[in-house]
Amino acid sequence: MRVLVTGGAGFIGSHFVRRRLAVGDDVVVLDKLTYSGNLANLEGLGCDFREGDIADAGAVSEAAEGCEAVVNFAAETHVDRSILEAGDFIRTDVYGPHVLLEWARRSGARLVHVSTDEVYGDIPEGTTSRETDALRPSSPYSASKAGGDLQVLAYVRTYGVDARVTRGANTYGSHQHPEKLIPLFVTNALDGQPLPVYGDGRQRREWLHVADHSAAIELVLHEGAAGEVYNVAGEERENLDVMRRIVEATGADPSLLRHVADRPGHDRRYALDSSKLRQLGWRPEQSFEQGLEQTVEWYRANRAWWERIKSGEYRAYYARQYADRLS
Numbered sequence: 001m002r003v004l005v006t007g008g009a010g011f012i013g014s015h016f017v018r019r020r021l022a023v024g025d026d027v028v029v030l031d032k033l034t035y036s037g038n039l040a041n042l043e044g045l046g047c048d049f050r051e052g053d054i055a056d057a058g059a060v061s062e063a064a065e066g067c068e069a070v071v072n073f074a075a076e077t078h079v080d081r082s083i084l085e086a087g088d089f090i091r092t093d094v095y096g097p098h099v100l101l102e103w104a105r106r107s108g109a110r111l112v113h114v115s116t117d118e119v120y121g122d123i124p125e126g127t128t129s130r131e132t133d134a135l136r137p138s139s140p141y142s143a144s145k146a147g148g149d150l151q152v153l154a155y156v157r158t159y160g161v162d163a164r165v166t167r168g169a170n171t172y173g174s175h176q177h178p179e180k181l182i183p184l185f186v187t188n189a190l191d192g193q194p195l196p197v198y199g200d201g202r203q204r205r206e207w208l209h210v211a212d213h214s215a216a217i218e219l220v221l222h223e224g225a226a227g228e229v230y231n232v233a234g235e236e237r238e239n240l241d242v243m244r245r246i247v248e249a250t251g252a253d254p255s256l257l258r259h260v261a262d263r264p265g266h267d268r269r270y271a272l273d274s275s276k277l278r279q280l281g282w283r284p285e286q287s288f289e290q291g292l293e294q295t296v297e298w299y300r301a302n303r304a305w306w307e308r309i310k311s312g313e314y315r316a317y318y319a320r321q322y323a324d325r326l327s
């Protein structure tokens with residue numbers, strides 16, 4: 001199959017690219033190479049790489065030529081950055097899917113739109129979100145992702161486009177940009193730097209290994225139905241539990257954990273009901289404890305990969321995000 005993977009130089013996208021190349025697909029990657037896109041993630045893989053923006057119709061039609069499907073990972077994804085400045089999120093996460101949908105409408109190709117559990121907003125203990133639940137996004141990031149999801153569903157209904165949506169939990173694994181909780185804490189812990197715990201640290205997230213997430217998206221590409229949404233759940237843990245495990249696995253000093261000012265609008269809890277995806281045959285293979293240990297080992301062994309990221313634009317972001325909190 002010839003498939004276009006947008007955002008294929010990013011974290012989940014590059015894992016997906018590796019997976020599709022392994023089954024013999026002809027993979028074209030379209031990636032804007034923003035701060036989180038990283039060509040090192042595709043090194044030596046032999047895919048057809050095109051630098052470009054999903055919000056640019058010309059770049060999309062050129063890259064998508066001859067493709068039977070597009071899987072859209074391209075997105076601005078970090079909640080904290082969306083709180084600092086939301087404009088890029090609207091362009092990439094709202095206007096970008098519109099451009100891809102227009103291309104799918106013209107070409108008749110299939111679209112898998114990769115979204116997030118954050119579109120449901122936070123939910124009470126003892127409940128899980130189902131695909132039919134109302135969307136109540138809390139941050140500029142999740143609101144922009146919800147806008148993308150709704151356009152996909154509207155294009156299916158109005159134009160009969162062959163598109164479907166996945167909504168994944170917090171994903172972790174190798175090659176994740178160190179702005180996100182797990183790689184941030186692992187790399188800071190390895191360097192003896194403070195570990196900023198937002199608020200009381202009692203928020204709960206579901207953790208999904210990137211290989212299990214990629215397998216779910218692949219299944220939806222082949223077996224999912226147009227106009228359907230599929231939740232991809234992980235294992236639920238309290239943030240402090242994850243943070244303490246990282247301290248233990250890295251051998252860091254527990255006093256590096258520092259409670260700091262909370263994220264504005266911070267969602268307390270996400271939890272997904274994935275029974276629809278399980279009915280298609282999806283079963284996660286990686287336990288969180290094992291996956292986390294392997295992830296810590298990957299960051300320990302690949303210092304050059306993350307040091308390069310942490311020395312660039314990241315420094316200015318880190319100061320803006322954490323300097324006041326940690327002072």
Ligand code: DAU
Nearest residue numbers: 077078079116117118168169170179180181196197198203
């Ligand atoms: O749930 C899926 C979503 O997971 C994805 O759609 C997003 O793209 C991805 O960024 C992630 O969103 P979160 O906001 O949950 O992830 P993050 O790694 O930023 O934070 C995880 C939790 O850890 C959250 O409760 C905030 C907390 N946290 C995060 C950072 C970066 C801290 O306490 N301190 C921190 O420095």
